[in-house]
Amino acid sequence: MSSEAKIRLDRVEKKYHGTSVPAVEELSLDVHEGEILVLVGPSGCGKSTTLRLINRMIEPTGGKIYLDDEDVTTVDPDKLRRRIGYVIQQIGLFPHQTIAQNIATVPRMLKWDKARIAARADELLHLAGLDPEIYRDRYPKELSGGQAQRVGVARALGADPEIMLMDEPFGAIDPITRERLQNEFLRLQAELKKTIVFVTHDIDEAIKMGDRIAILGERSVIRQLDTPERILAFPVDQFVDDFIGAGSTIKGLNFEQLSGLRLGGYPTIRSDQSPQAGLEALNESNKTWLLVVDEQNRPMRWMREGDLQQSTGSYQDEGSEVRIRLNAEDTLFDSLEQMLQSESGSCCVVDRHGALTGVVEMAHLRRAIRRAQVEARRHYEDLEDNA
Amino acid sequence: MDGFSSWFAYVGDHWSDVLTGTLEHARIVAIVVVTATVFSVILGILVERHPAARAASLSIAGIFLTIPSLAMFALFIPLVGIGNPPAEIALFLYAILPILRNTVTGLDSVSPAVVESAKGMGMGNTQQLLQIRLPLAWPIIMAGIRISTLITVGIAAIAVLVGGDGLGGFIQGGLTRLGLPNSYESVWVGTIFTVALGLVLDILLSLAQRLTTSRGLRI
Numbered sequence: 001m002s003s004e005a006k007i008r009l010d011r012v013e014k015k016y017h018g019t020s021v022p023a024v025e026e027l028s029l030d031v032h033e034g035e036i037l038v039l040v041g042p043s044g045c046g047k048s049t050t051l052r053l054i055n056r057m058i059e060p061t062g063g064k065i066y067l068d069d070e071d072v073t074t075v076d077p078d079k080l081r082r083r084i085g086y087v088i089q090q091i092g093l094f095p096h097q098t099i100a101q102n103i104a105t106v107p108r109m110l111k112w113d114k115a116r117i118a119a120r121a122d123e124l125l126h127l128a129g130l131d132p133e134i135y136r137d138r139y140p141k142e143l144s145g146g147q148a149q150r151v152g153v154a155r156a157l158g159a160d161p162e163i164m165l166m167d168e169p170f171g172a173i174d175p176i177t178r179e180r181l182q183n184e185f186l187r188l189q190a191e192l193k194k195t196i197v198f199v200t201h202d203i204d205e206a207i208k209m210g211d212r213i214a215i216l217g218e219r220s221v222i223r224q225l226d227t228p229e230r231i232l233a234f235p236v237d238q239f240v241d242d243f244i245g246a247g248s249t250i251k252g253l254n255f256e257q258l259s260g261l262r263l264g265g266y267p268t269i270r271s272d273q274s275p276q277a278g279l280e281a282l283n284e285s286n287k288t289w290l291l292v293v294d295e296q297n298r299p300m301r302w303m304r305e306g307d308l309q310q311s312t313g314s315y316q317d318e319g320s321e322v323r324i325r326l327n328a329e330d331t332l333f334d335s336l337e338q339m340l341q342s343e344s345g346s347c348c349v350v351d352r353h354g355a356l357t358g359v360v361e362m363a364h365l366r367r368a369i370r371r372a373q374v375e376a377r378r379h380y381e382d383l384e385d386n387a
Numbered sequence: 388m389d390g391f392s393s394w395f396a397y398v399g400d401h402w403s404d405v406l407t408g409t410l411e412h413a414r415i416v417a418i419v420v421v422t423a424t425v426f427s428v429i430l431g432i433l434v435e436r437h438p439a440a441r442a443a444s445l446s447i448a449g450i451f452l453t454i455p456s457l458a459m460f461a462l463f464i465p466l467v468g469i470g471n472p473p474a475e476i477a478l479f480l481y482a483i484l485p486i487l488r489n490t491v492t493g494l495d496s497v498s499p500a501v502v503e504s505a506k507g508m509g510m511g512n513t514q515q516l517l518q519i520r521l522p523l524a525w526p527i528i529m530a531g532i533r534i535s536t537l538i539t540v541g542i543a544a545i546a547v548l549v550g551g552d553g554l555g556g557f558i559q560g561g562l563t564r565l566g567l568p569n570s571y572e573s574v575w576v577g578t579i580f581t582v583a584l585g586l587v588l589d590i591l592l593s594l595a596q597r598l599t600t601s602r603g604l605r606i
Contacts, residue, residue: 090503
């Protein structure tokens with residue numbers, strides 16, 4: 001939150017001729033350097049219009065737009081747009097130009113020399129995961145939808161703009177390819193650290209892509225602007241709550257890693273210990289299940305009291321096998337999914353050698369959810385107090 | 388069989404006249420098609436995004452095509468005298484509609500997403516037109532040019548009636564002495580060489596179309 005505003009909208013407004021209600025009403029918004037800010041809202045809320053006000057594809061009728069504290073509300077719009085990468089849902093590759101020519105569009109306008117343009121095109125193709133040798137001289141019609149979208153992003157990155165505007169960039173792509181492109185893009189962004197404004201109508205995409213999310217209502221009024229975690233934990237009003245829809249609690253589990261949980265003790269015995277020792281350990285705890293671990297402390301089998309009583313002490317084929325082991329970097333959502341599948345209703349967390357570091361139970365998740373909600377509520381109460 | 392051999396004999400005897408007539412005919416067509424192309428493409432670009440101007444210009448160009456050619460050719464004699472000029476003006480007016488229509492249709496057919504992305508990357512209107520919209524509309528414009536060329540080749544035979552050159556001379560000459568020796572041969576020479584000229588020009592234009600159309604646009 002401390003970072004400078006890379007893009008600042010100051011009471012920007014768009015009113016169309018002959019209408020009394022503005023399409024975008026006095027919108028003020030800061031986009032921080034290096035973040036992905038997602039504009040999300042129901043269709044017709046003006047989120048695309050808002051995006052297009054930033055590169056003045058639509059001219060605002062009021063307010064100011066600043067890039068790096070420079071007022072760009074009245075500069076030459078063509079020059080402004082060459083500084084800003086722009087990706088749209090339909091991509092709009094130029095069908096009569098090769099992939100390399102498409103990617104070189106902005107560098108060519110900026111009059112880079114030929115060698116530099118060619119090198120940049122190859123570099124961007126690499127970045128987009130397309131082999132330049134194969135794709136450089138192809139035409140857009142020879143690409144699949146996913147490849148075309150990658151080229152669209154590469155083209156927007158052509159002259160290495162610091163800012164990218166993306167209008168439902170993955171909206172027209174099948175769900176499997178979309179997920180892959182989203183992941184690729186996030187990996188790319190981790191390297192490139194562009195300042196990105198991203199429009200979508202899909203709250204799940206917003207949650208996945210956004211460092212922060214602005215949920216927009218009618219006339220592009222910001223209903224809530226915050227990190228996805230906080231929005232999921234504490235929707236400020238009914239509109240936001242309805243928009244993020246059912247399952248927001250579960251979606252929120254995606255944002256916390258298992259490393260953030262304090263896992264208490266769990267009854268275990270080593271495989272060379274007797275079932276009797278196991279029964280004692282189980283009775284000391286108030287748990288239903290016990291874990292049998294091997295010499296390296298790797299979890300092997302889940303055992304209940306009855307299993308231990310009938311055990312021969314070899315523990316082979318007794319109780320049930322530990323099938324899933326999660327790491328500290330996995331999310332609470334991952335653990336929930338495994339817990340629902342596991343007979344014990346719990347899930348083992350191991351270190352990188354496979355040794356048991358803890359067991360996640362439902363109570364841990366409940367506590368984590370409550371903590372996130374309390375924190376988010378406190379954050380908003382503090383904001384109110386300061387206001 | 389007799390007809391064929393006498394026709395070939397006629398062509399052989401009048402070879403240099405036939406060649407001259409064909410070249411004159413081709414020259415008229417070339418002048419007309421080039422000027423009509425320049426005029427119609429520019430007009431098409433200007434009116435494409437203005438519904439009223441576009442409807443008006445297309446209607447007027449359409450009306451030209453309905454004016455009987457005999458009358459059309461004669462109409463311009465008071466203005467420019469007899470000879471090739473009245474014929475060329477008349478042919479020019481006929482040639483407008485196909486090129487204008489196809490220019491407008493071609494520019495319409497450019498995907499809005501392509502134009503949006505061009506604009507969004509900072510291309511000005513002229514750059515969008517020259518680098519994106521015209522190249523993409525080009526195959527359709529070329530198709531219009533080919534239609535205009537074929538229309539012009541055929542109708543140009545009438546130029547002879549207003550004192551113009553071309554293969555029309557053979558047809559008219561034959562018609563005025565119909566029944567006399569070589570009259571039918573003369574009509575057929577005019578007809579066949581006109582058709583042949585049309586075919587040759589169409590083939591040349593289709594080659595030009597291929598060479599000037601991006602590989603990315605070919606089907």
